[in-house]
Amino acid sequence: MKVFIESYGCTFNQADGQIIAGNLLENDIELVDSIDEADVVIVNTCYVKLPTEDKMTYRIQRLQKDYPDKKIIVGGCMVEIDPVKLDKIGPNVSWIGPHQLNKSADVVRATYCGEVLRQTGFSKESKVCVPKVDNDGLIHILQICEGCLGACSFCCTRFARGPLNSYPIEDIVAEAQNAIENGACEIQLTAQDTGAFGHDTGEKLSDLIKEVANLKGDFRVRVGMMHAKNILNEVDEIIDAMKHPKVYDFIHLPVQSGSDKVLSDMRRGHTISQYKEIVSKFRNGIPGITLAVDIIVGYPTESDDDFNQTVELLREIKPSLIHLSKYQHRVGAISSSLKEIPPEIMKKRSKFLSNFKQEITEEENKELVNSIQNVLVVEKGSKGGYIAKTNSYIPVIVDNVELGTFVDVKITEATSTYLKSELL
Template sequence: MKVYIDSYGCTFNKADGQIMAGVLNENNIDLVDNIDDADVIIVNTCYVKLPTENKVVYKIQQLQKNFPDKKIIVGGCMVEIDPEKLDSIGPNCSWIGPHQLNKAADVVKQTYCGEVVRECGFSKESKVGVPKVTDDSLIHIIQICEGCLGACTFCCTRFARGPLNSYPISDIVAEAKEAIENGACEIQLTAQDTMAFGRDTGEKLSTLIKEVANLDGDFRVRVGMMHPKNILNDVDEIIDAIKQPKVYNFIHLPIQSGSDKVLKEMRRGHTVDQYIEIVNKFKKEIPDLTLATDIIVGYPTENNDDFLKTVDLLNEVKPSLIHLSKYQHRKGAISSSLKEIPHQTMKERSKFLSKIKGEITKQENEELLDSHQNVLIVEKGSKGGFIGKTDSYIPVVVEDVNLGEFVRVKITHATATYLKGIVE
C-alpha cells in the first residue's frame, strides 16, 4: 500500500501533513512522492480563503475523475468547516479531521480496503513530540498551540481548529533540541496565534522563545503570527525574546484595516493607535526589524474613508511584508451575512494597495544595497542558486554555497521581493 499526501495552506497545516506522514511511516505504510504511484491519496485541505477553497474542491473533483481506481482521503480544515459541501463533491471519500491525525494509519488501511471512514471532531491530543516525516530536514516546524482566543467576524478557520490548546514548553523545547541535533538550522514556532500560547496553561510565549533560542547549535528561530490584541500587555517581554541572537528580527503582526470602525466591526479587539504603539516599540528596540502584516481589502462595511485610513496606516508604519486579501464570504463566518461591496471597487482598492506594497518593500530593500549581511542558506532556488535568510528574515539569492550554512554576504541587487548578493 502506497500513500501520497498533498498539503495546502499555512505552515501549521503543512506540519499536520508531516504528522500524518509520520504516523503512516510508524505503521510501515509507504509514502510516495509521485501521485501516479499511490494507492491512496490524502488531500490535506486549507479553507481560509475562497480561492484556496476553489483550488482544493477542484483538486478533489479532478482526482476522482482522473484516478477512479485510487482511494481518496480528505483532511484539513474543510472537513470541520464545510462537511456538507465535501460530502456533495466526494461522497465516496474518507475524511480525517485536523484533530484526528493519530488515526491516519487506521483511516488509510480501512479506506484502502473499500470502506468510507470519517474521523472528525475535536481532541486535546498533543501535536508536539510525535513522529514527523518531512522532505526538508533544514526547516523544522513545531506547532506550539492550536486554536485561538479570537472572535474575528471574517474567519472560518477557528471553527476547524477549535478552542485554545497550548502544548507544554518542555515538550516543545525537547522537539526543537532533537531537530537541531538532527541537522535542522531553522525552527519555526507556529500557531493560529502564537501570542495566545499559554493563556490556557499559565506559560508564556516569551519564555518559550528564550528557551528554544538558548539551545546549543547554529540555528535560527522564526516566530509565527501574533494577534495584536494578545500582545498588548506583553510587548516588552516579547521584544526581549525576539532580541535573542538566534531569533530572526521578524514579527508577523496582522492589522487587517487602518480604520478603528472596521476593526471594531471585525471584532479584532484592538485599535489602530494600539497597533502603531506596538510597532513603534519594536522598531525602537530592534531597528532592523522586518514587520509583516495582513490587510483585508473591501470588508463589507469598509467605505472609502476607511480605505484611505488603511492607506495612511501603511504609509506610516511601512511594513516590510504586506499580505493582501480581497474580502470574500467564508462558510459560517459572521460577516458572511453582510452584503459585499462591489467587486470592481474591491479590485481597484487592492490594486492601489499592491502598488504601495511594492513601493515600500522595494525602497526598504534598496536601502540594503552594498550592506553586509549574515545569511542562513535554507533552500535551493527554483531558477538556480540558493535562497538564504538574513538575520531580519529577508530572502537573499546567492551562488556557490551549501545548504544549512551561515555565510557573510554583500548585497548587490534589490527588488521588491528579494535581494541578491555575493559571498564575501
C-alpha cells in the same frame, strides 16, 4: 498499500501533513513520491479563502476523475469547516479531521479495503513530540499551540482549529532539541496565533522563545504570526526574548485595516493606536526588525474614508512585507451575512494597494543595497542558486554555497520581495 500525501496552505497545515506521514510510517504503511505509485491519495486541504476553497474543490474532483482507481482521503480544514460541500463532491471519500491525525493509519487501512471512514471532531491531543516525516530537515516547523482566542467576523479557520490548546514548553523544547541534533538550522514556531500561546495554561511565549533560543547549536528561530490584542500585556517580555541573537529580527503582526471602525466590525479586539504602539516598541527595542502585516481589502463595512485610513497607516509604519487579501464571504463567518461592496470598488482598491505595496516594500529593501549581511542558507532556489535569510528574515538569492551554512554576502540588488547578493 502505498500512500501519497499532498498538503496545502499555512506552515501549521504543512506540519499536520508531516504528522500524518509519521503516523503512517509508524504503522508500517509505505509513503511514495507520486500519485501514479500510490493506492491511496491524501489531500490535506486549506480553506482560508474562497479561491483556496475553489482550488481544493477542483483538486478533489480532478483526482476522482483522473485516477478512478485510487482511493481518496481528505484532511485539513475543509473537513471541519464545510463537511456538507465535501460530502456532496465526494460521497465516497474518507476524512481525517485536523484533530484526528493519530488515527490516520486507521483511516488509510479502512479506505484501502473499500470502507468510507470519517474521523472528525475536536481533541486536546498534543502535536508535539509525535512522529513526523520532515523531508526538508533544515527547516523544522514546530507547532506550539492550536486554535485561537479570537472571534474575528471574517474567519472560518477557527471553526476547524477550535479553542486554544497550548502545548507544554518542556515538550516544545524537547522537539526543538531533537530537530537541531538532526540537522535543523531553522526552527519555525508556528500556530494560528503564537501571541495566544500560554493564555490557557499560564505559560508565556517570551519564556518559550528564550528556552528554544538558548539551546546549543548554530540555528535561527522564526516566531510566527501574532495577534496584536493577545500580546498587549507581554510586549516588553517578547521583545526582550527576541533580542536573542539566534532569533530572527522578524515579526508578523496582522492589522487587517487602518480604520478603528472596521477593526471593531471585524471583532479584532484592538485599536490602531494600540497597534502602532506595539510596532513602535518593537522597532525601538530591535532596530532593523522586519515587519510583516496582513491587510483585508474591501471588508463589507469599509468606506472610502476607511480605506484611505488603511493607506495612511501603511504609509506611516512602512512594513517590509504586506500580505493583501480581497474580502470574500467564508463558510460560517459572521460577516458573510453582510452585503459585499461593489466589485468595481473592490477591484479599484485592491489594484491601488497592490501597486502601493510594491512601492513601500521595494523602498524598504533598497536601503539594504551595498550592505554586508551574514545570511543563513535554507533552501535551493526554484530557478537556480540558493535562498538564504538575513538576520531580519529577508530572502536573499546567493550562488555557490552549501545548504545549512552561514555566509557573508554583499547585497547588490533589491526587489519588492527579495534581495540579490554576491558571496564575499
